[in-house]
Amino acid sequence: MASDRKLRIGVVGGGFGASFHFHEHPLAEVVAVSDLLPDRRQHLKERYRCDTAYDSLEELIRHEPLDAVAVFSGAPDHVRQSVAVMEHGKHCFCAVPAATTLEECALLVATKERTGMRYMMAETSYYRVDAITARRLHDDGAFGELMYSEVEYYHPLIGAEGDALSFADGERTWRYGLPPQLYPTHSTGFLVGVTGERLVKVSCAGTLSGDRGHSDNVYGSPFSNECAVFITDQGHICRSNVMWNVWNHGERAQWMGTDCSLFAEGWSGQPFAIRPMEGEPQMTPAEYTHLLPREMRYDTGHGGSHPFLTHEFVSAVIEDREPAVDVYEAVAMTAPGIVAHESALRDGEQLPVPSFDPTPREE
Numbered sequence: 001m002a003s004d005r006k007l008r009i010g011v012v013g014g015g016f017g018a019s020f021h022f023h024e025h026p027l028a029e030v031v032a033v034s035d036l037l038p039d040r041r042q043h044l045k046e047r048y049r050c051d052t053a054y055d056s057l058e059e060l061i062r063h064e065p066l067d068a069v070a071v072f073s074g075a076p077d078h079v080r081q082s083v084a085v086m087e088h089g090k091h092c093f094c095a096v097p098a099a100t101t102l103e104e105c106a107l108l109v110a111t112k113e114r115t116g117m118r119y120m121m122a123e124t125s126y127y128r129v130d131a132i133t134a135r136r137l138h139d140d141g142a143f144g145e146l147m148y149s150e151v152e153y154y155h156p157l158i159g160a161e162g163d164a165l166s167f168a169d170g171e172r173t174w175r176y177g178l179p180p181q182l183y184p185t186h187s188t189g190f191l192v193g194v195t196g197e198r199l200v201k202v203s204c205a206g207t208l209s210g211d212r213g214h215s216d217n218v219y220g221s222p223f224s225n226e227c228a229v230f231i232t233d234q235g236h237i238c239r240s241n242v243m244w245n246v247w248n249h250g251e252r253a254q255w256m257g258t259d260c261s262l263f264a265e266g267w268s269g270q271p272f273a274i275r276p277m278e279g280e281p282q283m284t285p286a287e288y289t290h291l292l293p294r295e296m297r298y299d300t301g302h303g304g305s306h307p308f309l310t311h312e313f314v315s316a317v318i319e320d321r322e323p324a325v326d327v328y329e330a331v332a333m334t335a336p337g338i339v340a341h342e343s344a345l346r347d348g349e350q351l352p353v354p355s356f357d358p359t360p361r362e363e
């Protein structure tokens with residue numbers, strides 16, 4: 001697109017979607033917002049200093065002078081809405097996960113390829129300091145061979161009868177009973193987003209909670225915790241937890257190579273540590289905010305990742321290139337969890353994860 005004007009963005013979804021920075025980016029502006037709920041519409045207008053609001057995404061995408069739409073609706077709506085956005089000739093920035101079924105993964109990739117629009121998934125793990133550091137160590141070859149990773153996301157109570165996020169106005173929301181591995185990307189993103197590897201086989205175990213949320217839900221899922229063991233296309237092991245029913249918090253990883261390991265800071269008290277085979281450990285994480293436009297250099301939610309995600313999407317569209325977490329990376333982080341949940345339902349049977357990459361895949 002022409003770089004002599006700002007990228008015109010519409011923002012949909014006034015919960016999590018009200019915590020981004022499009023209005024602060026020097027090359028972007030929010031020209032319209034939408035939520036089904038009037039109070040959330042108002043919140044979005046105030047947050048993004050935008051006067052134009054629509055009652056729904058479907059109305060907003062008919063608003064012609066838009067270049068891109070940021071979709072922050074519930075997970076089961078993502079593909080239908082991302083497809084509608086791209087079909088209307090707008091670039092799409094979408095919250096995680098990219099999809100909740102393999103059929104949706106295929107439809108998302110096919111739509112992006114057919115329309116030629118840009119698509120980026122807003123995976124917050126990708127721009128946590130630990131992940132940026134791990135990516136740099138990997139690209140420099142410092143890990144040696146990265147044999148094993150432990151990637152994990154813990155959020156107590158999600159999907160349970162007592163979870164505030166699983167209800168709105170007394171009605172169940174999409175989070176009620178959500179199978180943990182249908183929300184896999186905060187974990188898988190720590191490997192796929194660091195090495196570009198693909199998770200090709202999985203065996204997964206789930207635990208039963210006894211909570212009504214995990215016995216009577218639209219997903220037909222009994223599990224409140226799921227632990228997946230993936231094998232990658234390079235023969236490495238990735239242990240990937242997504243758990244709603246343990247007392248632990250946060251998104252975290254540790255990467256173990258033959259020459260060096262990186263341990264992210266954790267709620268347990270584990271400090272950040274890079275431990276090379278040769279030389280001294282490094283116990284202080286690097287600082288990357290200088291990579292952002294000056295207006296956006298301040299700490300925000302999810303490990304300071306929101307300004308990085310905003311900046312990458314805006315830059316990719318303006319520079320006419322694919323963004324960092326493009327449709328193939330997004331689906332490579334999402335589909336393995338969908339198959340992992342299926343494996344848990346089949347008592348841990350090891351299953352293959354289909355590829356949605358073009359052949360041959362571009363490195």
Ligand SMILES: NC(=O)c1ccc[n+]([C@@H]2O[C@H](COP(=O)([O-])OP(=O)(O)OC[C@H]3O[C@@H](n4cnc5c(N)ncnc54)[C@H](O)[C@@H]3O)[C@@H](O)[C@H]2O)c1
Nearest residue numbers: 013015016034035036037056057072073074075095096124
């Ligand atoms: N760290 C992270 O990356 C992170 C954190 C929180 C949430 N999320 C993701 O962000 C998304 C939003 O999360 P949330 O907690 O705000 O969810 P939510 O269910 O509270 O809010 C979704 C909003 O989308 C609106 N919406 C749905 N369909 C619409 C339509 N057709 N037109 C206009 N508005 C519509 C709803 O009215 C609702 O207000 C989810 O997909 C979630 O997975 C990601």
